[in-house]
Amino acid sequence: MLTTRPRGTADILPGQVEKWQYIEEKIVRICREYGYREIRTPVFEHTELFVRGVGEDTDIVEKEMYTFRDRGDRSITLRPEGTASAVRAYLENKLYAGPQPVKLYYIGPMFRYDRPQAGRLRQFHQFGVEVFGSYHPAIDAEVMAMAMDFYGRLGLNDLELHINSVGCPNCRPVVRKRLQEFFQPVLADLCPNCRGRFERNPLRILDCKSDRCAELSREAPTTVDCLCPDCGEHFAQVQQFLQDLGIPYVLNNRLVRGLDYYTRTAFEIMAPDIGAQSSVGGGGRYDGLIEACGGPPTPGIGYALGLERIILALENRGLAPDVTSGPEVFVVVLGERAAREGFALLAKLRRAGIAADMDYQGRSLKAQMKYAGKLGVRYTVIIGEEELQRNIVVLRDMESGNQREIPGARILQNLAEPAADR
Incomplete structure (x- = not known):
């Protein structure tokens, strides 16, 4: 139907969008303080970018991407996540030629064909950061500290940071061999997806959401059991930096994340009270991704936080901001000449930085005042024939109900004064 939105999408309406703007303002501020600069990439990319970057064996690539052929018969995909696009932009625009590391952030919509549920839609929005060019474990701690700092500024101080190390190409063959040896006797009992993942x-079997696979993998070897000396030392230093910052964390040796590009540090941030999908964000290190996308060997690390899930967490805790973006002043006019004067005054108010509006329906005085009340304005400025003849306006405080006459020429000055001086 033309009057219904596609399943898994949402309209963000006035009254709700102000919560998004509040969060976005917090994002811009914290990124500036941590030295991250904004990047904006296309909402669609060549499909091969995500196949190579995200991993062809991931659920995202296998089942969740919105992919189509364009009129040039090219395979195009709506971006399911932001890291691969940031990597492509880093390479295409030769950001590697400048000072390193490069610290970027983005805010925007992503698309995955998934079963819609609370806080998880088919079009969803992420705030993400990426750091290219540093192997140092301190940068791992920084991005996790930044994420937890951001949540703290929103009042979400009861979240859990779960961390793990998934190793590197030197560790992975050991992990692979030990996991295959463990799962071989129960291979037939795994879900069809995990039987394919076995080879x-x-x-990825450790990341399966099937209850049966979770049970069968309960005693499986973990990546931490198989770390090479370099990865073990790196992970120990990451933990030490977190401890130095006083950031509590949970060692979760079953945390592997859902994307193939992760190496070494992986982490998720949990809010257990927002439903079955308790993660409100996560990320990790991806030291081989830029090379896999055709660039030189370059380390990288980042995270992405879901804005819908952040808002849900805020609402569940009663922390959602009570913010509005409506007008502060409403100009009430009576008569044609007053309407022209009111329209001119409206422009002056706006140029002075005062949010203002007026009636465009030809309503009566009573109806205009009622409408102004519904808008939640703080003040009304009333102009009629009598006021025009006397070169005054009536300024009414909608909270107290008090009103007074002031010279028309002083209305801007009066509205700009502190409330205590009015």
Whole structure:
């Protein structure tokens, strides 16, 4: 139907969008303080970018991407996540030629064909950061500290940071061998997806959401059991930096994340009270991704936080901001000449930085005042024939109900004064 939105999408309406703007303002501020600069990439990319970057064996690539052929018969995909696009932009625009590391952030819509549920839609929005060019474990701690700092500024101080190390190409063959040895006797009991993962990427079995696979993998070897000395030392230093910052964390040796590009540090941030999908964000290190996308060997790390899930967490805790973006002043006019004067005054108010509006329906005085009340304005400025003849306006405080006459020429000055001086 033309009057219904597609399943898994949402209209963000006035009254709700102000919550998004509040969060976005917090994002811009914290990114500036941490030295991250904004990047804006296309909402669609060549499909191969995500196949190579995200991993062809992931659920995202296998089942969730919105992919189509364009009129040039090219395979195009709506971006399901932001990291691959940031990597492509880093390479295409030769950001590697400038000072390193490069610290970027983005805010925007992503698309995955998934079963809609609370806080998870088919078109959803993410705030993400990416750091290219540093292997240092301190940058791992920084991005996690930044994410937790951001949540703290929103009042979400009861979230849990779960961390793990998924190793590197030197560790992975050991992990793969031990997992295959463990799952071989129960291979027939795994879900069809995990039976396919057994040969391609058995580590992904640990990430399966099937209750049966979760039970069968309960005693499976973990990545931490198989870390090489370098990865073990890196992970120890990451933990030490977090401890130095006083950031509590949970060691979760079953945390593998859902994308193939992760190496070494992986983390998720949990809010258990928002439903079955308790993660409100996560990320990790991806030291091989830029090379896999055709660039030089370059380390990288980042995270993405779901804005819908952040808002849900805020609402569940009663922390959602009570913010509005309506007018502060409403100009009430009576008569044709007053309407022209009111229209001119409206422009002056707006140029002075005062949010203002007026009636465009030809309503009566009573109806205009009632409408102004519904808008929630703080003040009304009333102009009629009598006021025009006397070169005054009536300024009414809608909260107290008090009103007074003031010279028309002083209305801007009066509205700009602190409330205590009015």
